[in-house]
Amino acid sequence: MAMNDPLRREEKKDPTPDKKDTGPSSPSVERPGRDDILKRMKRVDPKQSENYKQRTGQ
Amino acid sequence: MSATVPLLGIETEYGIIRDEVDNYDVVEESMKLVRRCEMKSEFGNWAYFRERSHQDMRGFNVPSLAQDEEEDAFCVEDRKRPYSYWEMKSDRVLENGARFYNDHTHPEYSTPECSSVFQLVAHDLAGEHIVFECARLRNQDDKPGKVFIFKNNTDYIGHSYGTHDNYLISRRLPFENWVERLVPFLVTRQLYAGAGKVGSELRNNHSFSGLQLAQRSDFIETVLSIETMTQRPIINTRDEPHATQDKYRRLHLILGDANMSPYATALKVGTTRLILTLIGEDKLKLPVTLENPVEDIKAISHDLTGTIALKRTNGKTITSLEIQEFYLEVADKNLSGQCKESDWIIREWARTLDELKHHPEKLADRIDWAIKKDIFTRFIESEGVGWDDPWIKSLDLEYHNIDPERGLYRGLEQTGDLYSMFSKDEVQRAIKQPPEDTRAWVRGLAVTLGTNKIKNIHWTGIEFTDGTFIDLSQTITSADLEHLINSKKEQYPWL
Numbered sequence: 001m002a003m004n005d006p007l008r009r010e011e012k013k014d015p016t017p018d019k020k021d022t023g024p025s026s027p028s029v030e031r032p033g034r035d036d037i038l039k040r041m042k043r044v045d046p047k048q049s050e051n052y053k054q055r056t057g058q
Numbered sequence: 059m060s061a062t063v064p065l066l067g068i069e070t071e072y073g074i075i076r077d078e079v080d081n082y083d084v085v086e087e088s089m090k091l092v093r094r095c096e097m098k099s100e101f102g103n104w105a106y107f108r109e110r111s112h113q114d115m116r117g118f119n120v121p122s123l124a125q126d127e128e129e130d131a132f133c134v135e136d137r138k139r140p141y142s143y144w145e146m147k148s149d150r151v152l153e154n155g156a157r158f159y160n161d162h163t164h165p166e167y168s169t170p171e172c173s174s175v176f177q178l179v180a181h182d183l184a185g186e187h188i189v190f191e192c193a194r195l196r197n198q199d200d201k202p203g204k205v206f207i208f209k210n211n212t213d214y215i216g217h218s219y220g221t222h223d224n225y226l227i228s229r230r231l232p233f234e235n236w237v238e239r240l241v242p243f244l245v246t247r248q249l250y251a252g253a254g255k256v257g258s259e260l261r262n263n264h265s266f267s268g269l270q271l272a273q274r275s276d277f278i279e280t281v282l283s284i285e286t287m288t289q290r291p292i293i294n295t296r297d298e299p300h301a302t303q304d305k306y307r308r309l310h311l312i313l314g315d316a317n318m319s320p321y322a323t324a325l326k327v328g329t330t331r332l333i334l335t336l337i338g339e340d341k342l343k344l345p346v347t348l349e350n351p352v353e354d355i356k357a358i359s360h361d362l363t364g365t366i367a368l369k370r371t372n373g374k375t376i377t378s379l380e381i382q383e384f385y386l387e388v389a390d391k392n393l394s395g396q397c398k399e400s401d402w403i404i405r406e407w408a409r410t411l412d413e414l415k416h417h418p419e420k421l422a423d424r425i426d427w428a429i430k431k432d433i434f435t436r437f438i439e440s441e442g443v444g445w446d447d448p449w450i451k452s453l454d455l456e457y458h459n460i461d462p463e464r465g466l467y468r469g470l471e472q473t474g475d476l477y478s479m480f481s482k483d484e485v486q487r488a489i490k491q492p493p494e495d496t497r498a499w500v501r502g503l504a505v506t507l508g509t510n511k512i513k514n515i516h517w518t519g520i521e522f523t524d525g526t527f528i529d530l531s532q533t534i535t536s537a538d539l540e541h542l543i544n545s546k547k548e549q550y551p552w553l
Binding site: 031033034036037038040041042044045046047048049050051052053054055056057058 | 074075161162163217218423432441447452456475
C-alpha cells in the first residue's frame with residue numbers, strides 16, 4: 001500500500017553499503033548527537049531501576 | 059502481500075510506574091491509563107467467549123494455564139475492589155482496528171492485522187503514541203507524581219512481560235516441520251532483534267555483568283510450551299489461529315523483545331516472515347540442529363560478537379552468526395526480486411550481519427543493543443563508573459521510557475542520528491486508520507461508524523445488537539476483504 005513505505009525515502013538518501021562490499025575499512029562513525037544525550041543521561045536518577053517493580057506478564 | 063504468511067501482528071505489554079508515590083496500585087494505574095484513552099473505540103465488549111487459549115498445537119487441550127491462576131488470584135485477593143476482573147481489563151477496540159486493554163497489570167497494545175512489515179511497524183509505533191497520549195492525559199488528572207510508561211520487557215529482578223510477534227501460516231504442514239526449521243533461526247535472531255539488557259536475571263548465575271543482547275533470553279526455559287507466564291518457550295504452542303481452524307495456524311512467538319528502534323522491529327518481523335515463507339513453500343531444507351537451544355539462547359545473548367561456539371547434534375559446532383548467514387543465503391537465493399519490501403529486508407539483513415562481523419560500531423544508529431552499548435560506554439567513560447553501577451541499569455530502563463522529554467531513545471531520535479523509518483504523518487495515519495487491505499479495516503469502520511450498535515467484538519468477528527454478525531475468520535487476503543465488503547454492503551451501508 002502507499003503509506004508507510006520507507007523505501008520512498010531511502011531512494012533519496014545516500015545509498016546503503018553494497019552487501020557485496022564486505023572488505024574491511026576504517027570505521028568512520030561520527031555521532032555528534034551522542035554528546036547531547038549525555039546531558040539527559042546525567043539527569044537520570046541512579047536509583048530508578050531499583051525502584052522499578054512490575055508484576056509478571058505474558 | 060505474502061500469500062504464504064498473509065497476516066502479521068504485534069502485541070506489546072508496557073511497563074508502568076507512578077513516581078513520587080509509595081505503594082501505588084499498579085492494577086489501578088494500568089486500568090485508569092487504558093480508560094483515559096480518548097480515541098474512538100468500542101469499550102468493554104471484547105468477545106472473550108471466542109478465545110481458545112487452551113488448545114495446543116501438539117494436538118491436545120490443557121486444563122489450565124498460569125494466566126488462569128493469576129485471574130483466580132485476582133478474584134480472591136482483590137475481592138474488595140469495586141470492580142470485577144472483567145471491568146479491570148477495560149477492553150478497547152480502537153478506530154484503527156487495534157486492541158488496547160489492561161492485561162495482567164500491563165497496558166497492552168495489540169496492533170491490527172497487517173499485510174506488510176512496514177505497515178506493521180507503523181502500527182507498532184502508533185501504539186507507542188496512543189499509550190503515551192493516555193499517560194499524558196492521566197498526568198493532567200492525577201497528582202501527586204507522574205505516570206511513566208516503558209516499552210521494555212523486564213524490571214531487572216525477575217519479572218518479565220511480553221512482546222509477541224504473530225504470523226498467520228498454513229496448517230498444511232505438520233507443526234514439527236515449522237519447529238525444527240525455525241528454532242536455530244529464532245534463538246539467533248537476537249543478534250539484531252535484541253533490545254539489550256544490563257545485567258542478568260538468570261537464577262543461579264550471578265557472574266555475568268555488563269550488557270547482553272536481549273531482555274527476554276534469560277526467561278526462556280523450554281523449546282515448546284503453551285504457557286506464557288511460566289515455562290516460557292522458544293515457540294509457543296497455543297493453537298488459536300483467529301482464523302479458519304482447518305486452514306490456518308497462528309505462530310505466536312513470545313521470545314522476542316520490545317524494540318524501541320523501528321528498524322530493529324522491521325528486521326525482526328521481516329526476517330521471521332521470510333523464513334516462514336521459505337518453510338511454507340518447502341524451500342528450506344532442514345538446517346543445523348542445536349544440541350541445547352534453550353541454553354544456547356542465553357549464551358548467545360551474553361555474546362555481543364555472534365562468535366560463541368554452539369554445539370550441534372552431530373558433534374560439530376557453529377556460531378550464531380553462521381546460523382543467521384545460512385538462513386540469509388537461502389532467503390536471498392529464493393526470495394530476492396519478488397517485492398521491494400522483501401528486497402529491503404534481505405539487503406538490510408545482509409548489511410547488519412556484515413557490520414556485526416566487521417564494524418559492529420556501525421550498528422549504533424539502528425540496533426537497540428548496539429545503541430545502548432555506544433551511549434552507555436560514553437557515559438561510563440565520562441562519569442568514571444562501571445557497568446555494575448546501578449546508575450547504568452537505570453539508564454537501561456530510561457532508554458525505554460516513551461516520554462519524549464525523558465526517554466533516552468526518544469532523546470536520540472530528536473538529535474537525528476538514528477535510522478528513521480517513518481514520518482510523523484505516517485504514524486499519525488496509523489493511529490487513526492486501520493490497514494486498508496486487511497479485515498482490520500472492517501473492525502475499524504465498525505468502531506467508527508457502528509458505535510452503540512456493537513454487542514461484542516473480536517479478531518474473528520463482530521456481533522451487533524440486532525443479532526447480526528460479521529464473520530471475519532475467513533477474511534484473510536485483500537481479495538477476501540473486497541468480497542466481504544461487496545457481499546455485506548447492502549446490510550451494512552457503512553462498509
